[in-house]
Amino acid sequence: MKGKENTKKVNAKKKKKRGGSKRKLSVDQLSAYKSVSEWVFLGQSSSSSNPSSSSAVSFDDDFRVVFNPKFSDKLVFDLHSHSICSDGYLSPSKLVERAHQNGVKVLSLTDHDTMSGIPEALEAAHKFGIKIIPGVEISTIFYPRGECGTEEPVHVLAYYSSCGPARSAELEKFLANIRDGRYLRAKNMVAKLNKLKLPLKLEHVAKIAGSGVAPGRVHVARAMVEAGHAENLKQAFARYLYDGGPAYSTGSEPDVEETVQLIRETGGVAVLAHPWALKNPVAIIRRLKEAGLHGLEVYRRDGKLAAYSDLADAYDLLKVGGSDFHGRGGQSESNLGSVGLPVVAVHEFLKVARPIWCRAIQDNLEDFVRDPSGSNLEALTRLGKIKFPKGTNCSKYELIQHCLSSWLTNEERLNDEFEALKLKVTQVLIEQGWASGPVRSL
Ligand SMILES: [Zn+2]
Ligand SMILES: [Zn+2]
Numbered sequence: 001m002k003g004k005e006n007t008k009k010v011n012a013k014k015k016k017k018r019g020g021s022k023r024k025l026s027v028d029q030l031s032a033y034k035s036v037s038e039w040v041f042l043g044q045s046s047s048s049s050n051p052s053s054s055s056a057v058s059f060d061d062d063f064r065v066v067f068n069p070k071f072s073d074k075l076v077f078d079l080h081s082h083s084i085c086s087d088g089y090l091s092p093s094k095l096v097e098r099a100h101q102n103g104v105k106v107l108s109l110t111d112h113d114t115m116s117g118i119p120e121a122l123e124a125a126h127k128f129g130i131k132i133i134p135g136v137e138i139s140t141i142f143y144p145r146g147e148c149g150t151e152e153p154v155h156v157l158a159y160y161s162s163c164g165p166a167r168s169a170e171l172e173k174f175l176a177n178i179r180d181g182r183y184l185r186a187k188n189m190v191a192k193l194n195k196l197k198l199p200l201k202l203e204h205v206a207k208i209a210g211s212g213v214a215p216g217r218v219h220v221a222r223a224m225v226e227a228g229h230a231e232n233l234k235q236a237f238a239r240y241l242y243d244g245g246p247a248y249s250t251g252s253e254p255d256v257e258e259t260v261q262l263i264r265e266t267g268g269v270a271v272l273a274h275p276w277a278l279k280n281p282v283a284i285i286r287r288l289k290e291a292g293l294h295g296l297e298v299y300r301r302d303g304k305l306a307a308y309s310d311l312a313d314a315y316d317l318l319k320v321g322g323s324d325f326h327g328r329g330g331q332s333e334s335n336l337g338s339v340g341l342p343v344v345a346v347h348e349f350l351k352v353a354r355p356i357w358c359r360a361i362q363d364n365l366e367d368f369v370r371d372p373s374g375s376n377l378e379a380l381t382r383l384g385k386i387k388f389p390k391g392t393n394c395s396k397y398e399l400i401q402h403c404l405s406s407w408l409t410n411e412e413r414l415n416d417e418f419e420a421l422k423l424k425v426t427q428v429l430i431e432q433g434w435a436s437g438p439v440r441s442l
Pocket of ligand 2: 080324
């Protein structure tokens with residue numbers, strides 16, 4: 001979404017030019033770079049793909065650390081993207097392929113109110129050697145309580161580990177309820193348009209959304225363009241579908257603070273999406289900080305937005321960002337990987353996220369040990385459906401192992417508590433006959 005024109009920007013372009021072809025990294029940047037790259041390339045056996053061990057980082061004549069941009073192993077993160085599983089135009093695998101082509105090393109797929117595209121994205125990412133952070137962008141409503149300001153829709157991003165959310169059934173029910181509300185909302189929007197003498201059929205909107213995809217405003221807008229009621233999507237939004245517009249309707253979006261709490265309880269990192277699109281950002285950020293919000297989107301293709309960066313500092317929140325790529329095409333859309341997240345920002349994000357994810361993985365493993373049912377096993381491996389080469393005897397055991405080794409460092413996996421837990425999981429897998437072949441402890 002576009003921000004206010006008068007927002008101050010700090011553009012990194014000038015700095016880049018001064019450094020010429022070699023960019024000098026400060027000591028902080030170097031240690032952030034090393035730590036982030038270690039995590040990015042976890043579980044990948046080839047050391048050549050790890051820039052911290054290649055010559056991408058070296059020293060110049062004055063023994064200052066330099067990053068050699070000739071190596072394409074820059075750690076490009078894109079933490080916000082959509083596929084056809086919500087209102088994007090590309091399948092999850094095509095999206096991942098595009099991200100890879102654009103040099104993205106870590107992509108978060110954050111479809112609206114669904115994580116249904118994550119398994120396909122993970123499978124494709126495995127093929128291209130990039131990492132997926134399973135995510136979701138949740139549609140919520142902010143209700144002002146006795147404060148000035150108005151009710152308004154708020155999008156909250158949730159980031160999970162490769163093992164997915166803890167208590168995943170609870171989160172899934174929460175999301176399903178929002179998706180159901182979106183069908184009702186589309187119906188209400190179509191009814192409002194018909195009242196405005198703009199004939200449109202709900203079936204048309206549903207067909208554009210695709211089977212099993214909860215329709216959103218953009219699907220209604222596309223149907224309007226196809227029916228000749230608007231010249232383009234922008235016009236459909238500007239005239240009818242904008243927040244509070246003549247054909248606008250809310251669905252059954254949950255309270256934003258409850259949503260942030262649920263994200264925390266299910267082992268996710270909660271980030272406020274595009275705060276520049278809010279009418280009342282300060283009140284919302286203040287209340288969400290109290291509810292446990294972890295971060296704010298402050299980076300866009302055009303740089304860091306100083307006003308929101310200052311707010312993040314004031315409320316001690318992480319500063320992140322992503323392209324919000326939908327694959328619509330056209331110049332106005334930010335491409336995948338176009339948001340230059342500084343490595344220090346990514347490092348701060350991972351410093352907060354990793355203990356949360358580590359805890360969620362342990363919770364999932366504990367649930368499985370307590371109740372080694374197929375559904376709990378499914379919760380552990382659900383997001384790790386990776387096709388192994390033909391002939392590989394892929395057991396559930398290997399799937400879990402893959403999940404853990406691509407997400408947790410040795411340090412994280414070698415503490416006493418985790419060791420004891422892994423041993424129990426291994427025992428259960430053997431007892432249940434889910435471990436084929438020789439079994440080492442996970
Ligand atoms: Zn959004
Ligand atoms: Zn989005």
